[in-house]
Each structure stands twice: as C-alpha cells, then as structure tokens.
Amino acid sequence: xxxxxxxxxxxxxxxxxxxxxxxxxxxxxxxxxxxxxxxxxxxxxxxxxxxxxxxxxxxxxxxxxxxxxxxxxxxxxxxxxxxxxxxxxxxxxxxxxxxxxxxxxxxxxxxxxxxxxxxxxxxxxxxxxxxxxxxxxxx
Amino acid sequence: xxxxxxxxxxxxxxxxxxxxxxxxxxxxxxxxxxxxxxxxxxxxxxxxxxxxxxxxxxxxxxxxxxxxxxxxxxxxxxxxxxxxxxxxxxxxxxxxxxxxxxxxxxxxxxxxxxxx
Numbered sequence: 001x002x003x004x005x006x007x008x009x010x011x012x013x014x015x016x017x018x019x020x021x022x023x024x025x026x027x028x029x030x031x032x033x034x035x036x037x038x039x040x041x042x043x044x045x046x047x048x049x050x051x052x053x054x055x056x057x058x059x060x061x062x063x064x065x066x067x068x069x070x071x072x073x074x075x076x077x078x079x080x081x082x083x084x085x086x087x088x089x090x091x092x093x094x095x096x097x098x099x100x101x102x103x104x105x106x107x108x109x110x111x112x113x114x115x116x117x118x119x120x121x122x123x124x125x126x127x128x129x130x131x132x133x134x135x136x137x138x139x
Numbered sequence: 140x141x142x143x144x145x146x147x148x149x150x151x152x153x154x155x156x157x158x159x160x161x162x163x164x165x166x167x168x169x170x171x172x173x174x175x176x177x178x179x180x181x182x183x184x185x186x187x188x189x190x191x192x193x194x195x196x197x198x199x200x201x202x203x204x205x206x207x208x209x210x211x212x213x214x215x216x217x218x219x220x221x222x223x224x225x226x227x228x229x230x231x232x233x234x235x236x237x238x239x240x241x242x243x244x245x246x247x248x249x250x251x252x253x254x255x
Binding site (some may be wrong): 021080 | 143148150155165172178181186187191197198205209210214227228
C-alpha cells in the first residue's frame with residue numbers, strides 16, 4: 001500500500017477532539033517548562049519525549065473505527081483496537097526518528113544556529129522514521 | 140506568566156498540526172509515525188534557547204534520547220497488548236504510562252544521573 005492523503009478524514013473529528021489535542025499539547029509544553037525551572041534540563045529533557053497526547057489520539061482513532069463499524073451494524077471493538085495497535089506500531093518506528101532528532105539537536109546545537117539545527121533535526125526525524133516504515137514493510 | 144501562556148499556545152498549535160497531518164495520512168501504520176513527532180521539542184526548544192542558551196537546550200536534547208527510548212518501549216507494549224488483550228484502547232494506553240516513567244527513570248539512573 002502506498003502513502004496517500006485523505007482530507008475527508010478531517011470531517012470525522014469534532015471541535016472537541018481538536019480542542020483535546022490542543023490542550024494536551026499545550027499543557028505538556030507548560031509542564032516541560034516548569035520542570036526545567038524546578039528540576040533542571042536533564043529531567044525536563046526526558047519529558048520532551050513523554051507520550052502526552054498518544055493515549056488521546058489512539059483512543060480517538062479507535063472510537064472512529066468503532067463508529068464506522070456501528071453504522072453498518074457491526075461491533076467495532078475489535079476493529080478499533082486493531083486500528084490503535086497498528087497506529088502504535090507506527091509510533092514505535094517514529095520513536096527511532098525521535099531519538100535521531102534528539103541526537104542531532106544535542107550534537108549540532110552548541111555549534112550551529114538554532115533554526116538550522118531544528119530544521120536539520122526535523123528532517124532527520126522524518127527520514128529515519130520513513131526509512132524504518134519502508135524497512136518494516138519489506139520484512 | 141507570559142512565557143507559560145506562550146508555551147501553551149505554541150505547544151497546542153504544533154501538537155495539533157502534527158495530529159492533523161497524521162489524521163489525513165494513509166496507511167495507518169505510516170500515520171502512526173506522527174504519534175512520535177518531535178512536537179513538544181519543537182515548541183519548547185526555541186523558547187529554551189532564547190531564555191537559557193544553546194548549551195542548556197543541548198542538555199535537554201541529550202535527556203530526550205532516553206525519553207524517546209522509553210517511548211519506544213511504551214508504544215511497542217501498547218501495540219502488543221492491544222492486539223492480544225481485550226481491554227479498551229483508553230485503558231491500555233493510560234494504564235501503561237507508568238511503564239514510560241519506569242523506563243525513563245531507569246535510563247536516567249543508568250546514563251544521566253549526576254550529569255549536568
């Protein structure tokens with residue numbers, strides 16, 4: 001299966017679901033900032049990879065699948081869990097990219113501009129994660 | 140206070156943006172990559188660099204490597220348990236969050252304790 005974009009999926013979400021992600025994301029950044037102030041950068045850095053919005057995103061995904069199955073009169077519990085499990089498997093690959101992002105920021109930031117470092121690290125995250133996905137597909 | 144409000148807004152926008160990208164992408168396993176997007180880091184690092192300097196932010200990034208490994212362990216366990224178990228997605232994903240804390244704490248204890 002090749003990579004594709006389906007904008008219709010955005011219609012499945014309610015304003016409340018978007019707001020949930022916004023609030024969780026914002027709250028996580030505030031917590032990371034407060035942690036850095038009180039406990040220092042070593043502890044705060046760990047929190048930058050905390051799966052803050054993962055439970056909310058996975059649950060919303062499972063609920064969407066359940067609703068789809070309910071519309072055609074089927075029990076969607078199993079389908080919902082399977083969709084969330086597949087999503088989590090993808091996230092596992094994304095974590096390898098996240099580690100690559102962190103390594104590049106750690107090594108490049110003291111010697112290069114912040115903008116260049118963050119651009120390069122984000123590109124590395126995308127390349128490493130996508131390479132992992134292609135490799136996983138071939139296995 | 141202004142700093143915290145700015146962090147909240149920036150974090151909310153960047154996390155939401157990555158969520159929207161994940162929402163429209165297919166197949167689902169590929170979209171799942173965006174569940175581990177560096178959204179919190181992209182929202183907080185520029186502000187940290189601005190207020191505390193690049194060296195301080197680099198220390199945060201070094202710890203983030205351990206956080207990412209803990210996230211990998213957590214996401215892998217969530218995936219296995221959701222496929223084999225009978226519990227809801229919400230229960231599984233939230234009940235396993237202490238696993239991230241334990242893994243991150245263990246990595247901190249082994250590699251980061253005592254480092255500046």
